Amino acid sequence: MQEDSSLRRVDPSRRDPHWSATTFFVVLGLVVLISILSLFLKRPISDATAAMTGTTLNEPVTQIEQYDYGFEPHHITWRAGDQVTISLHNRSTTHWHEMMLGRGYDYTPSAFGPIATQFDTDFWNGIHVTFSGANHVDNLCVNKAIAKFIGPMPNIVTGGNFSPTLQPGGSLNMTFTVPNKPGTWHYGCFVQQYVHYMAGMRGTITILPR
Amino acid sequence: MSSHNTYTKTSLRIGPLSERDLRKNRFGMSLYCISQAVPYFLLINIRFVIAGNFVPVGLNLWLGGIIPTVALLVGIIPLFTARAALQKDDIPRVRSHVMTAMLLGLIGLLSLLFPLWFHNFDALSPFGEIDLISLGVASFYTIIALIVAWGVYLRLGKGLIRKETGWGIEATIWVYAFNAIAWTALFFTLDLL
Amino acid sequence: MSANAAGLSGVDTANRQRRRIAPPVIRGLLWAAIGFLVFNTLVSQVIDRQPYDPFVTRVSATVGWAAAVIGWLLGVGAWEVIVRPFFGHPVEWDIPNDWRRYFMFSTDHKVVGLQYIFTTTGSFLLAGLAAMMMRMELMNAKLWVFTNPGAYLTTVGIHGTVMMFSVGTVALVGGFANYFIPLMMGSNSSAYPRMSGLSHWLLPAGIATVFLSPLLGQWTTGWRAYAPLSGQDPSGIVFYYLGVFAMTTSSLLVAINLTATIIFNRAPGLTWNRLPMFGWGILAVSLLTIIWVPEIQMTFIISLLNLIVPFSLFEQTGSPLTYMESFWLFGHPEVYIIVVPAFALWQEIIPVMGQKTLFARQWGVLGLVFVMLFSGLVWAHHMFTNMRNSEMLPFSFFTEMISIPTGFSYLVVLGTLWGARLKFSTPTLFVLMSMFNFLIGGITGVLLADPVINLQTHDTFFVLSHFHYTVIGSMVFTWLAAAYYWLPKLSGRMYNETLGKLGAIWVFIAFNSAFGQMFFVGLRGMNRWVAVYPQYLQNMNFSISMFAFLLGLGFLFNFVHITWMWNKGKPVGQNPWNGKTLEWFGTPKPGIATFSPLPHVETGFYDYSENTPPTPSPPKRM
Structure with missing residues (x-):
């Protein structure tokens, strides 16, 4: 907006407005070049940097939301490694x-016929998992996974497959390196005698080979 | 002289604005208000689409509610009295009134920001999400209003705003009052209806 | 500081070594880099540390970006021209009278207009390059240019976003209107020159952000950023939201500035009855922008928060449909933001080229205004697949209704053409081609407004071709018409008529061959948003790609021709077309007031009847 009251001018000759054309074109050219390089060579550059500094690259976070009764998203793709x-x-x-x-179903006989209580093969067997940001975690069974904790410790229980159980509104982060177990894996919630699973609370993960 | 001044004569003048320029500036401010009212309409609309008219039990109506509303609405008054004082060219009085408005705006801002961190509803619920976004939007516009008032306060101190060149004060009234009224409408529809 | 400066005596000044300022654009880049680094580090390393300590997170990128854009704007000159004066310091900003003025903050509407013209042309070429990459990929039914479908979809998204928000919305409004509207109004300045200077520099920031979005990761949603897909991709979409925010803010500022210019900076005697058609078009478009752009900005801010907090408002667990509704509520008026200035320019150029009074001027104005009013009532035709049959009917009705005011624009031009001794110059040719193309786009639009056809062709190349006919076919062709029409005014030189006609025919044939075939490939089952498609469609796609490359070369040919003639063309008088609107009666030079004294308008601008004095004496006193 126009605010004339403030537009006072001082002697304009104090600064020379003829800025250097060379600086302008050289620096602008460099910036454009760097942008193009970083755009098209992002992966090689970051791989090289990671190799030089000895760090591993972080993949984006996979946000998984549980609701009544489903997972969002219900299909995920990861690459081994x-x-x-x-x-x-x-x-x-x-x-x-x-x-x-996991894969396959582990059935328990009951008066109503066999009930799947968990997967037959536990995906997490032997995987190093780091847990962080535990919040309203009802219990956590790590089974044969190798666990490390950052921040508040959830309530650890034993018996059954690897499974974090979250209270309403709860959340938990699990960081790990995708093992070389390519193919289709399933995830699901077996709470309340398999009813959540039957109602659609399940999904699939495709693991691509390295 | 190799360089020239880009400011044409009309905008270089320190003198008073012409009647036409004054109307032009008021028109610009009204376009600002019209365009920036649209986000508030959208927020209210989305609130009813997503959360219905649900209001959580035990919602704290004071912080992020009545306190900022009152502080911002009351803050409009000293700006008008500041403009009246400017007509009498009583600059110290104008400054103190602008300062009063800024302090009230600051109280409003703090009481809007506080519930972003401390609130007794579930943040990750339809109501909670839209309420937090609304608090954030209101804080943003309050900060804008405060910056505008602050600039005017400093220019008053340098003697750049006088009786004849009082557009700065009027611009502050526009921005400040728009923020206060828009927030009041948002608060009313979000927390009270 | 100000006291010091004001107190310097003349001798002191003369003795003082004059310090050369840093190139403002470079200073802007530097301040942007510093802003990003400082705020990004602050957020990702101190305030909001994530597990495994990534240096750039979604939150830190957002905050860092905001700091970078502020740094960039301050660096190019907003610090001296806006911020320091705002806090009571004197203005210290001098602009050299040479090419440097285009690379720094300027308040001269002619400089701002040229800056916009350069920036939009540059982004048109870059986004066009993205289109060429897409067509290259689609030449083959298999994945062969891109390594994965996500990379292809990201390219599609960048192409669409930049073409929409930095070419379609901006080229005629930010570029030609910023330059010519004040001239047409007989004014030496736009209404709010400092705001206008600021608005341009937001645009390159936005374009760069969108082009660099793959640095944060892929995004597969396209320019529509559909939820919940936007929440499931990697983080590239964060830069989409931020870049679009910068570009749309630029459009919003231009709209406010031009509306006030048209209302308050009219020369004495330029009554509403005499307002040029382009003025009406820009007024209509500005009102659309002022209402709908803030709407989409808020929607995108909510989507961004949805992503970075994260919330679930628009996720599957929230309400994705609400996002779609909010998006298309803006999305359809956006189409008219693009097309209305083109309609207005047809009615501006044809009477001049035919030297014939504009036919039914009032109906032309009514057409523009009613297109503007109806544009808010048609949006849901983008989402017929998500609706009940009963809800489709009103939107189908209003969509078909909008062809009536659109028809006014056609009839006004046709009535003007009737019996006119039309000068078949390049601008005329481009306007006629543009009308033909929009006719095709409009007729297929009526088909698509019909739910039966809409549901069948949803998300196929039929739809894609339809909206390219309305956007490239009308707006880009009219953009070129305007460029040729006003080239003598912009540069004082004339283009080469033969090369100009060659360029027009070239792009017309290439455009219609490429996009005309897309209707048919769409009807045969070619889907949008796929990098890989069934083998039986390959021949037709190959042929489309060939014509698409030809079209790309054609645009390049026109731009090279215009640039060449800008510098080397034959010098020409100030009114070669014998136009009557005010811009032809001044000699605009950036940095110098055009009209001195201000003109006084005594008749309308479109009156070529017998009794008006012949050229060169204009029908008004200067």
Whole structure:
């Protein structure tokens, strides 16, 4: 907006407005060049930097939301060797939800016929998992995974497959390197005698070979 | 002389604005208000689409509610009295009134920011999300209003705003009052309706 | 500081070594880099540390970007021209009278207009290059140019976003209107010159942000940023939201500035009845921008928060449909923001070229205004697949209704052409081609407004071709018409008529061959948003790609021709077309007031009837 009151001028000759053309074109050219290089050679540059500094590259976080009754997203693709953080969040305001990951079903006989209580093969066997940001975690069973904790310790239980169970509104981050177990894996919530799973609370993960 | 001045004569003048320029500036401010009212309409609309008219039990109506509303609305008054004082060319009085408005705006800002961190509703719920966004939007416009008032306060101190060149004060009234009224409408529809 | 400066005596000044300022653009880049580094580090390393300590997170990129844009704007000159005076310091900003003025903050509407013209042309070429890469990929049914579908979709998204927000919305409004609207109004300045200077520099920031979005990761949503897809991609979409925010803010500032210019900076005697058609068009577009751009900005801010906090408002667990509705509520008026200035320019150029009074001027104005009013009522036709049948009917009705005021624009031009001794110059040719193309775009638009056809062709190349006919076909062709039409005014030189006609025919044939075939490939089952498609479509796609490359070369030919003639063309008098609007009666030179004294308008601008005095004496006193 126009605010004339403030437009006083001083002697204009104090500074020379004829800025250097050379500086302008050289620096601008360099900036454009760097932008183009970083745009098209992002992967080689970051790989080289990581190799030089000895750090591993962080892959983006996989946000997984649990709700009544489903997972969002319900299909995920990972590549073996990637470092992945699952950020699990229970969106439900009323229900406890877990997330198991595996293949095949482990049936328990009952009066109503066999009930799948968990997967037969546990995906997490032997994987190094770092847990962080635990918040309203009801219990955590790590089974045969090798666990490390950053921040508040969740309530650890034993028995059954690897499964974090979140209270309504709870959340938990799990960071790990995707193992070389290519193919299709399933995840799901087996809480309340398999009813959540049956209602659609499940998804698939495609792991691409390295 | 190799370089020239880009400011044409009309905008170089320190003298008073012509009647036409004054109307032009008021028109510009009204376009600002019209265009910036649209985000508030959208927020209110989305709130009813996503959260219905649900209001959580035990919502703290004071912080992020009544206190900023009152502080911002009351803050408009000293700006008008500042403009009245400017007509009498009583600059110290104008400054103190602008300062009063800024202090009230600051109280409003702090009481808007506070519930962004401390609130007793679930942040990750339809109501909570839209309420937090609204608090953030209101804080943003309050900061804008404060910056405008601050600039005017400093220019008053340098003797650049006088009776004849009082557009700065009027611009502050526009921006400040727009923020206060828009926030009041938002608060009313979000927390009270 | 100000006291010091004011107190310097003349001798002191003369003795003092005059310090050369740093190139403002370079200073802007430096301040932007510093702003990004400081705020990004502060957020990612101190305030909001994430597990494993990444240096750039979604949150830190957002905050760092905001700091970078502020640093950039201050660096190019907003610090001296806006911020320091705002806090009561004197203005210290001198602009050399040479090419340097285009690379620094300027308040001269002619400089700002040329800056916009350069920036939009540059972004048109870059986004066009993205289109060429896409067509290259689609030459083959297999994935062969891009290594993965995500990279292809990101390219599509960048192409669409930049073409929409920095070419379609901006080229005619920010570029030609910033330059010519004050001239047409008989004024030496736009209404708010400092705001106008600021608005241009937001545009390159936005364009760079969108082009660099792959640095943060892919995004597969296209320029529509559909939820919940936007929440599932890697983080590139963060830079989409931020870049679009900068570009749309630029458009918003231009709209406010030009509206006030048209209302308050009219020369004495330039009544509403005499307002040029381009003025009406820009007024209509500005009102659309002022209403709808803040709407989409808020929607995108909510989407951004959705992504970085993260919330779930627009996620699958929230309400993705609300996002779509909010988006298309803006998205359809956006189409008219692009097209209305083109309609207005047809009505500006044809009477001059035919030397014939504009036919039914009032109906032309009514057409522009009603297109503007209806544009807010048609948006849901983009989402027929998400709606109940009963909800489709009103939107289908209003969409078909909008062809009536659009038809006014056609009838006004046709009535003017009727019996005119039309000068078949390059601008005329481009306007007629533009009308033909928009006719095709409009007729297929009526088809698409029909739910039966809409549901069948949803997300196919039929739709894609339809909106390219409306955007390239009308707006880009009219953009070139305006460039040729006003070249004598911009540069004082004339283009080469043969080369100009060759360029027009070249792009017309290439455009219609490429996009005309897309209707048919779409009807045969070619989907949008796919890098890989069934083998049976390959022949037709190959042929489309060939014509697309030809079209790209054609645009390049026109730009090279215009640039060449800008510098080397034959010098020409100040009114070669014998136009009557005010811009032809001044000699605009950046940095110098055009009209001195201000003109006094005594008749309308479109009256070529017998009794008006012949050229060169204009029908008004200067």
